[in-house]
Amino acid sequence: MQKPRLSLIQIWNMSIGFLGIQVAFGLQNANASRIFQTLGADINELAILWVAAPLTGLLVQPIVGHMSDKTWGRLGRRRPYFLVGAVLVTLSLLIMPSSPALWFAASMLWILDASINITMEPFRAFVGDLLPDEQRMSGFAAQSFFIGVGAVGASALPWMLTHWFGMDNTAAPGVVPLTVHIAFYVGAAAIFIAVMWTVLTTKEYSPEQMAAFEAARLAQRGVDAATRPDRPAGDFRRWGLMSVIIGAVVTVGVGLLGLEKEVYILGAGLIGFGLCLLVHAALKNAGNGQNGFSEVMEDLFAMPAVMRRLAVVQFFSWFALFAMWIYTTSAVTGFHYGTSDTASQAYNDGADWVGLLFAVYNGVAAIAAFLLPVIARGIGRRGAHMLSLCLGGVGLISFMFIKDPALLWLPMIGVGFAWSSILSSPYSILSAAVPAAKMGVYMGIFNIFIVVPQVLAASILGAVLRAAFGGEAIWALVLGGVSMILAALSMLAVKDEV
Numbered sequence: 483m484q485k486p487r488l489s490l491i492q493i494w495n496m497s498i499g500f501l502g503i504q505v506a507f508g509l510q511n512a513n514a515s516r517i518f519q520t521l522g523a524d525i526n527e528l529a530i531l532w533v534a535a536p537l538t539g540l541l542v543q544p545i546v547g548h549m550s551d552k553t554w555g556r557l558g559r560r561r562p563y564f565l566v567g568a569v570l571v572t573l574s575l576l577i578m579p580s581s582p583a584l585w586f587a588a589s590m591l592w593i594l595d596a597s598i599n600i601t602m603e604p605f606r607a608f609v610g611d612l613l614p615d616e617q618r619m620s621g622f623a624a625q626s627f628f629i630g631v632g633a634v635g636a637s638a639l640p641w642m643l644t645h646w647f648g649m650d651n652t653a654a655p656g657v658v659p660l661t662v663h664i665a666f667y668v669g670a671a672a673i674f675i676a677v678m679w680t681v682l683t684t685k686e687y688s689p690e691q692m693a694a695f696e697a698a699r700l701a702q703r704g705v706d707a708a709t710r711p712d713r714p715a716g717d718f719r720r721w722g723l724m725s726v727i728i729g730a731v732v733t734v735g736v737g738l739l740g741l742e743k744e745v746y747i748l749g750a751g752l753i754g755f756g757l758c759l760l761v762h763a764a765l766k767n768a769g770n771g772q773n774g775f776s777e778v779m780e781d782l783f784a785m786p787a788v789m790r791r792l793a794v795v796q797f798f799s800w801f802a803l804f805a806m807w808i809y810t811t812s813a814v815t816g817f818h819y820g821t822s823d824t825a826s827q828a829y830n831d832g833a834d835w836v837g838l839l840f841a842v843y844n845g846v847a848a849i850a851a852f853l854l855p856v857i858a859r860g861i862g863r864r865g866a867h868m869l870s871l872c873l874g875g876v877g878l879i880s881f882m883f884i885k886d887p888a889l890l891w892l893p894m895i896g897v898g899f900a901w902s903s904i905l906s907s908p909y910s911i912l913s914a915a916v917p918a919a920k921m922g923v924y925m926g927i928f929n930i931f932i933v934v935p936q937v938l939a940a941s942i943l944g945a946v947l948r949a950a951f952g953g954e955a956i957w958a959l960v961l962g963g964v965s966m967i968l969a970a971l972s973m974l975a976v977k978d979e980v
Contacts, residue, residue: 485614485695493617493624495683496608499564501628502676503602505669506571506594508636508844511807512837513579513662514591519811519824520658521584531588538592540933542599544778547926550604551919552774558686559611560604560922567601568677575670579663601677603929607922610913611686618913619858622906623851629905630848630898632672637840639665644834651834655825696918713783718763725756747941781923782930788915789924791976792908793931798969799871799904801935805943805962806878806897811836812955818887835887842891846898847905854903864978867907871970874900878963882956900966911978 488496518531550560557565574594581587609621640661644651653659687695729752736745762779765771771780785793815832816822823829850870858866877896884890909925916924943958951957 484698485612487614487617488612492684493613493621496612496680497621497624497628498683499568499601499677499680500605500625501632502568502673503571503598503605504629504632504844505636505672505676506575506598507602507629508633508840509575509639509666509669510591510594510598511633512637512811512840513640513665514587515808515811516824516833517579517581517587517658517662518584520653521581521587521656523584531584531591538596538599540930540937542596543603543929544782544923544926545774546600546603547607547922547924548774548778549922550607551922554689557681560608560686561681561684563604564601564677564681567597567599568674570597571601572670572674575666575673579658579666581658599929601673603926604922606909606925606928609909610916610918610921610925611692612684615914619855619863619906619910622910623855623902626854626902626905627848627851628676630844630846630851630902632676633844634841634848635672636665636669637837637844639668639837641834641838641841651830652825652827659830692918713780715763715766718759718766718779718783722756722759722763725752725759727756729753729756745941745945747937751937778923778927781920782927785924785927786915788977789912789928791972792912793928794972795867795871795969795976796908796928796931797935798965798972799900799935800932801939802875802878802962802966802969803901803904804936804939805958805965808939808943809955809958810839813881813959814839814887814890817881817954817956818885818890832887835890839890839894843894843898843901846895847902850899850902851906854906858907862978863907863911864973864976867903868970868973870899870903870907871966871973873897875963875966875970878959878966880963881959911976914978 523531546563550563553559553562555562571594574590574597578587578590578594581590605625609618609625613621640651640659643649643661643664649661649664651659651661729749731749732752733746733749736749758775758779762771762776765773765776770776811833812822814836815829819828819832821828821832854866854870857869861869873896875896877893877900880893881890884893909928912924912928913921943961946961947953947955947957
């Protein structure tokens with residue numbers, strides 16, 4: 483029994499929800515640092531304030547993925563999570579721009595990102611559930627298109643409100659401008675409407691149908707259903723102890739060597755991961771390993787080879803993206819506009835221009851979503867992704883060499899191709915390599931390799947900029963460009979199974 487091919491309209495209906503998700507994500511990326519700085523954050527504090535967001539995804543996505551794999555109800559398998567997440571994101575967007583203090587804004591970023599992750603993760607598995615292998619590149623490309631369209635509007639909204647509707651983009655010190663408030667309110671409406679469209683227009687297959695589809699897919703490839711290797715509890719205990727010890731050494735070393743406090747995040751992360759492994763080992767030894775937590779830990783260490791190699795690509799790709807999201811506002815306002823005064827006209831003009839630059843790369847990503855499947859047919863999905871990552875890396879590095887801010891839209895063309903491909907190509911390759919019954923949990927685990935580089939960036943980028951580059955944010959974009967080129971080279975080790 484083969485999965486039927488879906489029409490273009492069906493693919494678009496199942497992907498429109500991503501339009502709303504990216505409106506929220508785009509508003510967060512383009513405006514969170516602006517809100518933090520307006521409420522008194524120093525440029526050197528931005529990375530640490532951002533770190534809660536990726537850490538939330540690290541926890542939420544595997545859990546939601548595992549739960550959605552096991553969920554079958556009146557709304558289906560993934561759609562209940564779309565709906566719950568959309569409601570939470572809507573409420574978060576309504577509240578965040580009115581944050582009365584920095585700590586409150588940082589907390590709202592954490593809640594907003596957790597809510598986005600609840601909605602976003604099942605959408606990745608949704609494509610794997612509903613589309614046959616040969617249509618998955620198109621399915622993820624459709625998501626990339628709507629991501630691009632949504633982010634264009636989200637990133638450019640404050641600029642449009644100022645230049646098209648005459649709203650003032652400045653406010654008293656410590657007050658978030660009205661343009662940012664209005665943009666967030668528009669985003670709240672957009673995500674709720676877009677996700678509801680997908681929930682109401684798309685049906686999911688039954689468990690029986692999914693089992694039949696997977697059996698037919700494996701038979702076509704001439705392989706039996708994959709069985710997860712049963713690793714002994716001792717392996718998890720050994721890895722857990724090693725992780726805890728390394729984390730403790732890092733944590734103690736920060737104090738002894740006088741390193742930046744952000745590096746504590748690395749130590750705490752290693753200790754936390756090690757403790758999770760130790761808890762799983764204890765549960766397994768006691769014969770209590772049949773639970774959601776233990777299943778996720780087992781699945782983590784049973785990843786297919788393709789997934790492990792893609793993890794390296796994701797690491798370098800998302801390190802670059804996080805550097806860009808955190809530091810572009812500071813880099814452009816400081817390097818190109820010559821100011822760090824958040825109450826000045828120059829700073830707010832520069833911040834608005836960054837929003838427009840983000841709109842450019844997302845607009846390019848929407849167009850590239852149509853081009854990437856065509857390019858992939860010519861040079862393969864691996865080759866298309868390598869090319870796109872190289873364009874993005876060159877684009878980020880060129881920020882250092884382009885002095886006129888009016889020309890900064892040019893490197894954003896390359897960034898747009900990279901962003902579109904990052905959102906589609908790895909997931910298309912991955913979905914063909916993992917069992918259908920675990921599509922959700924593996925898409926969630928795959929997010930770990932998005933989060934880890936973001937945590938690393940939040941932990942060390944500020945310290946590296948201060949120690950090696952005099953605190954100049956423009957160098958964060960250069961380092962991001964180098965990282966994206968390393969991601970392209972890492973694709974050479976990835977084998978595409980379709």
